[in-house]
Amino acid sequence: MNGTGFALIARDGAARRGRIATAHGTIETPAFMPVGTAATVKAMWPEQVKATGAEIILGNTYHLMLRPGAERIAALGGLHRFMNWPGPILTDSGGFQVMSLAQLREISEDGVVFKSHIDGSRHALTPERSIEIQHRLDADITMCFDECTPFPATETAAAQSMRLSMRWAGRSRRAFAERPGYGLFGIVQGSTYPELRAESAQALADLGFDGYAIGGLAVGEGQAEMFRMIEATEPFLPPERPRYLMGVGRPLDIVGAVGRGIDMFDCVMPTRSGRTGQAFTRRGTLNLRNARHQEDPRPIDETCRCPVCRDYGRAYLHHLFRAGEMLGPMLLTAHNLHFYQALMAGLREAIAAGRYADFAKTWAAEEASGDIEPMPDSLEGGNGGA
Amino acid sequence: MNGTGFALIARDGAARRGRIATAHGTIETPAFMPVGTAATVKAMWPEQVKATGAEIILGNTYHLMLRPGAERIAALGGLHRFMNWPGPILTDSGGFQVMSLAQLREISEDGVVFKSHIDGSRHALTPERSIEIQHRLDADITMCFDECTPFPATETAAAQSMRLSMRWAGRSRRAFAERPGYGLFGIVQGSTYPELRAESAQALADLGFDGYAIGGLAVGEGQAEMFRMIEATEPFLPPERPRYLMGVGRPLDIVGAVGRGIDMFDCVMPTRSGRTGQAFTRRGTLNLRNARHQEDPRPIDETCRCPVCRDYGRAYLHHLFRAGEMLGPMLLTAHNLHFYQALMAGLREAIAAGRYADFAKTWAAEEASGDIEPMPDSLEGGNGGA
Numbered sequence: 099m100n101g102t103g104f105a106l107i108a109r110d111g112a113a114r115r116g117r118i119a120t121a122h123g124t125i126e127t128p129a130f131m132p133v134g135t136a137a138t139v140k141a142m143w144p145e146q147v148k149a150t151g152a153e154i155i156l157g158n159t160y161h162l163m164l165r166p167g168a169e170r171i172a173a174l175g176g177l178h179r180f181m182n183w184p185g186p187i188l189t190d191s192g193g194f195q196v197m198s199l200a201q202l203r204e205i206s207e208d209g210v211v212f213k214s215h216i217d218g219s220r221h222a223l224t225p226e227r228s229i230e231i232q233h234r235l236d237a238d239i240t241m242c243f244d245e246c247t248p249f250p251a252t253e254t255a256a257a258q259s260m261r262l263s264m265r266w267a268g269r270s271r272r273a274f275a276e277r278p279g280y281g282l283f284g285i286v287q288g289s290t291y292p293e294l295r296a297e298s299a300q301a302l303a304d305l306g307f308d309g310y311a312i313g314g315l316a317v318g319e320g321q322a323e324m325f326r327m328i329e330a331t332e333p334f335l336p337p338e339r340p341r342y343l344m345g346v347g348r349p350l351d352i353v354g355a356v357g358r359g360i361d362m363f364d365c366v367m368p369t370r371s372g373r374t375g376q377a378f379t380r381r382g383t384l385n386l387r388n389a390r391h392q393e394d395p396r397p398i399d400e401t402c403r404c405p406v407c408r409d410y411g412r413a414y415l416h417h418l419f420r421a422g423e424m425l426g427p428m429l430l431t432a433h434n435l436h437f438y439q440a441l442m443a444g445l446r447e448a449i450a451a452g453r454y455a456d457f458a459k460t461w462a463a464e465e466a467s468g469d470i471e472p473m474p475d476s477l478e479g480g481n482g483g484a
Numbered sequence: 485m486n487g488t489g490f491a492l493i494a495r496d497g498a499a500r501r502g503r504i505a506t507a508h509g510t511i512e513t514p515a516f517m518p519v520g521t522a523a524t525v526k527a528m529w530p531e532q533v534k535a536t537g538a539e540i541i542l543g544n545t546y547h548l549m550l551r552p553g554a555e556r557i558a559a560l561g562g563l564h565r566f567m568n569w570p571g572p573i574l575t576d577s578g579g580f581q582v583m584s585l586a587q588l589r590e591i592s593e594d595g596v597v598f599k600s601h602i603d604g605s606r607h608a609l610t611p612e613r614s615i616e617i618q619h620r621l622d623a624d625i626t627m628c629f630d631e632c633t634p635f636p637a638t639e640t641a642a643a644q645s646m647r648l649s650m651r652w653a654g655r656s657r658r659a660f661a662e663r664p665g666y667g668l669f670g671i672v673q674g675s676t677y678p679e680l681r682a683e684s685a686q687a688l689a690d691l692g693f694d695g696y697a698i699g700g701l702a703v704g705e706g707q708a709e710m711f712r713m714i715e716a717t718e719p720f721l722p723p724e725r726p727r728y729l730m731g732v733g734r735p736l737d738i739v740g741a742v743g744r745g746i747d748m749f750d751c752v753m754p755t756r757s758g759r760t761g762q763a764f765t766r767r768g769t770l771n772l773r774n775a776r777h778q779e780d781p782r783p784i785d786e787t788c789r790c791p792v793c794r795d796y797g798r799a800y801l802h803h804l805f806r807a808g809e810m811l812g813p814m815l816l817t818a819h820n821l822h823f824y825q826a827l828m829a830g831l832r833e834a835i836a837a838g839r840y841a842d843f844a845k846t847w848a849a850e851e852a853s854g855d856i857e858p859m860p861d862s863l864e865g866g867n868g869g870a
Binding site for chain 2: 136137138140141142144165166170173174175180181182392393395409410411413415416417418420421423425426427428429
């Protein structure tokens with residue numbers, strides 16, 4: 099395949115500094131993709147998303163097929179025009195959300211039949227239909243339709259599920275219409291079994307894709323296990339293609355995964371936690387709802403250069419969340435996305451300068467030095483819709 | 485008094501084109517003030533409010549004294565800094581909200597004792613305390629503390645209530661610390677009784693204020709009665725001071741009131757209706773939740789030059805409201821505020837060019853030609869918090 103281009107600009111150990119070329123623009127990697135589930139990155143105007151430094155956003159096949167419908171978006175000029183995001187878009191295939199959100203799902207060799215979580219209506223997703231929907235949305239990067247293996251899974255169940263996903267990857271590849279600037283990514287499965295991960299990566303590499311994702315992680319296995327799975331997979335992924343770790347993650351998850359050869363990430367954490375009052379800082383997370391912030395004029399993070407940290411104090415953000423004002427989620431989402439993009443920019447610079455290891459060490463030390471308020475459980479490990 | 489300045493730039497019949505000078509900047513009149521009840525114009529970043537053309541916003545003494553507290557805002561540098569709005573701010577005195585929102589209120593000659601609608605805590609507002617709070621907030625324009633006369637009221641009840649407000653206006657004036665750039669406005673009451681309105685306006689003019697508001701209207705009396713009350717009041721208001729019609733209103737209410745000598749307006753209508761899916765257009769209002777918009781690629785109003793009409797179609801806005809996405813209220817609030825500010829800019833231009841009458845006639849004809857979807861009842865005539 100040769101839809102989306104990928105140029106490797108620098109390497110520093112296993113860490114990579116690259117550039118992806120798509121129909122709607124280029125993406126500097128390592129890259130973080132904000133999640134725009136239902137044709138909007140929640141609480142943000144698209145120009146504000148761009149101003150954080152984001153170059154590509156993620157959309158969700160599952161949500162968009164149910165509402166407003168892929169055919170309707172196509173008739174309105176595609177997802178970019180519909181939501182006023184002229185830059186690159188990657189769409190998830192629906193495989194993950196069908197398992198986490200839909201009701202009464204039945205999986206067969208053909209695909210998945212399920213009921214909508216919105217209105218109970220009956221729908222089907224197959225590899226062919228998922229690819230068709232992503233084509234209608236005009237996604238720059240299309241993901242293969244896969245089964246999200248439940249966690250934990252026995253090795254037998256994980257193998258069966260992974261091999262079904264590999265057959266679906268073949269069908270996705272055949273259904274995909276190759277066009278310059280439009281790419282199709284395969285998704286490695288295999289739960290927490292290194293041999294299955296290797297088998298899956300090899301199977302996808304044999305088929306040949308524009309990029310390779312690692313799926314089925316950040317589901318509760320923990321960071322050490324996640325890193326072990328990346329290490330088991332990475333040697334089998336063609337180095338000349340971008341690698342995407344799906345649904346990850348916390349800042350230190352991203353730093354560690356970049357050091358293991360990952361180029362792309364998405365996660366609901368900065369957006370979802372922004373809506374619940376959680377702010378990311380270099381010294382850990384703050385919960386702005388906490389009463390200790392109510393008279394504090396300091397910005398969220400004194401080292402941050404985002405417009406929220408420039409113009410607003412913690413006391414004001416605390417007030418907005420206490421009063422239930424929409425501007426609270428709006429400001430905190432903007433800060434968190436800026437924070438994530440600043441992390442990615444720092445990683446890109448460090449790799450280009452050959453000082454990834456220093457960067458990673460400093461980041462971990464600063465985060466450990468801080469006064470971290472725990473994230474709510476619901477934010478742990480989720481890689482569902484934003 | 486000589487706190488805020490007012491320059492009359494042009495007259496066209498009774499309509500006036502002017503400029504108010506305050507400590508935090510100037511305001512071209514006729515002016516519309518977006519409502520920022522709880523230290524935020526809901527769903528808008530302050531720079532977006534400014535980008536609509538707004539030069540002054542309104543804050544609410546009642547809401548801010550309860551949460552986060554006037555003394556806390558003062559300690560944090562005042563309301564402008566707290567909420568990142570460097571321009572002029574007018575604060576309501578709390579008189580209206582105490583009657584419409586608070587519980588168990590008891591009115592005496594001294595003031596009002598009430599329970600907070602947020603947590604049931606007991607508070608008191610007197611003319612002196614209201615002025616003190618507005619001083620701590622650092623309001624450019626402070627409003628006298630008044631009693632909001634219930635509607636309808638007998639002439640006897642309206643007279644008693646108005647005369648109490650006039651005594652409170654005297655106390656407010658004595659409590660107000662005069663400073664250059666900071667103004668105090670009196671509020672005319674008198675329900676729907678022309679003689680009481682005249683008496684009230686005369687009483688305030690005798691005391692002398694930086695500006696004169698007309699309160700207690702847009703409470704259900706209807707547009708014709710509202711215009712009649714403005715006409716009964718206007719001759720008694722000093723022409724060299726700005727006049728502010730509180731809590732008004734619909735576009736044609738504003739057009740008509742400007743033609744009767746009013747310079748300033750505030751209303752929750754553009755912000756509140758934006759949050760519920762109602763959009764203002766030259767041809768009436770649209771309800772974006774309505775299914776007829778679901779495949780319509782047109783902007784809200786093809787004649788509108790706001791960023792929402794430039795970049796988004798009705799189908800997308802419909803989708804956002806159906807999906808419960810925050811961006812729906814954000815975009816529609818921005819459009820509605822742009823729409824109101826464009827109306828004010830049109831009025832200012834028309835008055836300066838001596839063609840107010842044409843402007844008013846054209847506006848009324850265009851609105852009447854349209855396909856107006858009725859506003860929900862809850863939006864009719866309210867002038868409470870945003």
